[in-house]
Amino acid sequence: MTPSRTRWLATVLVLVAAIAIGYRLAPRTPVPVDPPAPVLSAPPGAMRVLFVGNSHTYMHDVPELVRRLAEDGATQIWRRVSTAGGLDLSGHLDRGEVTRMLRQEPFDVVVVQPQGVEAIWQPEAFTSALHAFEDEARAAGARIVVWAMWARDPARDAYGIYQEPWGGRDVADQTRRLAASTRRAARSAVVAPIGEAWLAAHEQLPELELHSDGSHATLAGAYLAALVLDGILHDRPPDATSWCPEGLSADTASELRRIATDTLASSR
Numbered sequence: 001m002t003p004s005r006t007r008w009l010a011t012v013l014v015l016v017a018a019i020a021i022g023y024r025l026a027p028r029t030p031v032p033v034d035p036p037a038p039v040l041s042a043p044p045g046a047m048r049v050l051f052v053g054n055s056h057t058y059m060h061d062v063p064e065l066v067r068r069l070a071e072d073g074a075t076q077i078w079r080r081v082s083t084a085g086g087l088d089l090s091g092h093l094d095r096g097e098v099t100r101m102l103r104q105e106p107f108d109v110v111v112v113q114p115q116g117v118e119a120i121w122q123p124e125a126f127t128s129a130l131h132a133f134e135d136e137a138r139a140a141g142a143r144i145v146v147w148a149m150w151a152r153d154p155a156r157d158a159y160g161i162y163q164e165p166w167g168g169r170d171v172a173d174q175t176r177r178l179a180a181s182t183r184r185a186a187r188s189a190v191v192a193p194i195g196e197a198w199l200a201a202h203e204q205l206p207e208l209e210l211h212s213d214g215s216h217a218t219l220a221g222a223y224l225a226a227l228v229l230d231g232i233l234h235d236r237p238p239d240a241t242s243w244c245p246e247g248l249s250a251d252t253a254s255e256l257r258r259i260a261t262d263t264l265a266s267s268r
Contacts, residue, residue: 053113
């Protein structure tokens, strides 16, 4: 190697070493990181409720209806919701979101809404899933409430449920089957007799439409479900409240409060 090339190589090595030393000594710019997720907390004294379900829960926002009823009764609910269209209880367990929420956040009550007819369509899977929810709620220190669902509209029975041997002869029979299966499955869960309140409304207010299609609720049907849940959550008669959602007449709301009160009284 020639003397000039040797000097050139030595100069390069010195420059590389200087750059490396300067990099090590230079102040570093912090790498940006995502801020930690905010810690969710309920207002002091509020009942912390986790609502689990599918379209029957999120259509007409049943959790919000329950919150407004609680507010009218001078109580407060802080709610979280885990819903996905069409999911049954086993699907919620597979999804894992509810389990994570119960293990990471404090709740007083878990309100579980099954898929419309799973309690009679697949009773063994329903029972197993409900027991798993009960165990998770117990471990989290929360009580659990499960909906006993309403019957499908036989005039719009798109899935032929009334043709199945387990589907029931009519609305009254299907309602009784759903309620009985839910009560058999429940160990620690409190059963909310929503379907039975719907049946009473069908019989006493035959002109009132509770189904928006073959399975989902109108606003009146969702309000009736919320009344039953509010009565159970706060251990008070639903007719103790007076709040009526916009879009429902005061007279109809009053009749539904009376029906919800009578249903809860007769189910105890």
